[in-house]
Amino acid sequence: MDSSQNKLVIKKIGMILSGKLEQPILDGDCIICIDGKIAAIGYEKDLNTDDPDQIIDANGVTISPGLIDSHIHPVVGDYTPRQQQLHWIDSTLNGGVTTLISAGEVHMPGRPKDIVGLKAMAIAAQRWYENFRPSGVKVLAGAPVIEHGMVEEDFKELSNAGVKLLGEIGLGSVKDGPTAKKMVQWARKYGIQSTIHTGGPSIPGSGLIDKDIVLEADTDVIGHINGGHSALPDDQIVCLCESCQRSLEIVHNGNERAAILTLNTARELNQLDRIILGTDGPAGSGVQPLGILRMIALLSSFGNVPAEVAFCFGTGNTSRNRELDVGLMEVGYCADFVFMDQAQHSPGNSLLESVAQGNLPGVGMTIIDGIVRSQRSRNTPPAMRLPQILS
Numbered sequence: 239m240d241s242s243q244n245k246l247v248i249k250k251i252g253m254i255l256s257g258k259l260e261q262p263i264l265d266g267d268c269i270i271c272i273d274g275k276i277a278a279i280g281y282e283k284d285l286n287t288d289d290p291d292q293i294i295d296a297n298g299v300t301i302s303p304g305l306i307d308s309h310i311h312p313v314v315g316d317y318t319p320r321q322q323q324l325h326w327i328d329s330t331l332n333g334g335v336t337t338l339i340s341a342g343e344v345h346m347p348g349r350p351k352d353i354v355g356l357k358a359m360a361i362a363a364q365r366w367y368e369n370f371r372p373s374g375v376k377v378l379a380g381a382p383v384i385e386h387g388m389v390e391e392d393f394k395e396l397s398n399a400g401v402k403l404l405g406e407i408g409l410g411s412v413k414d415g416p417t418a419k420k421m422v423q424w425a426r427k428y429g430i431q432s433t434i435h436t437g438g439p440s441i442p443g444s445g446l447i448d449k450d451i452v453l454e455a456d457t458d459v460i461g462h463i464n465g466g467h468s469a470l471p472d473d474q475i476v477c478l479c480e481s482c483q484r485s486l487e488i489v490h491n492g493n494e495r496a497a498i499l500t501l502n503t504a505r506e507l508n509q510l511d512r513i514i515l516g517t518d519g520p521a522g523s524g525v526q527p528l529g530i531l532r533m534i535a536l537l538s539s540f541g542n543v544p545a546e547v548a549f550c551f552g553t554g555n556t557s558r559n560r561e562l563d564v565g566l567m568e569v570g571y572c573a574d575f576v577f578m579d580q581a582q583h584s585p586g587n588s589l590l591e592s593v594a595q596g597n598l599p600g601v602g603m604t605i606i607d608g609i610v611r612s613q614r615s616r617n618t619p620p621a622m623r624l625p626q627i628l629s
């Protein structure tokens with residue numbers, strides 16, 4: 239390490255969540271970060287903690303990779319016209335979320351639907367969120383909604399311009415399996431990930447996407463498999479889980495019963511690694527700053543999975559399914575963290591027990607790229623203990 243590098247030392251950690259299903263809790267009480275990346279994880283006595291630029295005393299709380307919301311609809315900056323709200327992304331950071339992934343900037347008033355217009359908006363949205371991160375939150379955006387008439391060259395052009403995501407298929411004019419399949423293959427050929435609106439129409443004007451269309455389109459992510467809001471019938475959800483290997487995205491703005499059905503089916507298939515979480519916010523049911531924490535508590539308590547496993551659904555699973563450099567507690571990954579402790583006066587004898595009983599944790603701090611972005615959450619119930627910046 240040379241003196242120009244920035245070193246962050248986090249010590250006195252009570253528990254380290256990894257985001258990895260195969261080992262959700264890591265040994266150690268200390269994390270070293272260099273220049274915004276994780277450099278070492280272990281016990282303070284074994285690590286080189288010399289010459290830090292900043293020291294954080296975790297005060298015995300739990301640290302997890304920052305939460306990832308796999309399904310949002312941003313428009314511009316920290317404003318959403320969908321529910322006329324300012325600072326919804328900052329509010330979401332206060333819910334422990336450090337990365338947001340766009341499923342299409344569909345709430346843009348006057349959104350262009352002609353091909354040159356939709357490409358231009360996608361490229362611009364990718365740029366404006368790359369250039370400006372609200373409260374430091376990473377917003378992966380610029381997700382065009384495909385329309386009839388697009389040709390392979392359009393996908394090549396989008397990819398060359400930096401577009402890496404498609405918006406939810408079904409929110410544009412393409413709602414049939416054969417066309418969706420052809421365009422998803424073009425997108426994949428040029429390194430663009432795809433997702434689809436699964437279930438009944440979201441709002442007047444959108445349409446039904448059933449299991450046959452989802453399977454034929456073969457997108458990388460089965461977007462809101464539990465509906466947004468209306469879920470498919472149970473047999474179709476089970477069929478989607480059984481008939482392909484694509485990511486199973488469960489959202490807050492969907493049907494909770496269908497969420498549990500998806501989880502139980504994935505568990506029976508021994509494929510919990512396919513479960514990823516989103517909110518679908520801002521949506522008809524509003525902005526959900528605690529949406530990912532609420533999904534973790536819901537799936538842990540009603541779906542009967544240990545809380546440390548449920549945290550993987552909102553961190554490492556999304557990272558691995560979407561090939562991100564965030565969401566895993568591993569050397570070389572981005573130093574994006576959320577510090578949590580059991581909420582004051584919540585039942586259970588630990589943070590994990592409390593979450594497994596359906597309660598939210600208290601967020602005490604978030605860090606993105608090795609920089610403290612928020613301290614005690616204004617949205618979660620208060621944590622029993624709080625981390626402290628020592629220098």
Ligand SMILES: [Zn+2]
Pocket residue numbers: 406434435436440461462466
């Ligand atoms: Zn949708």
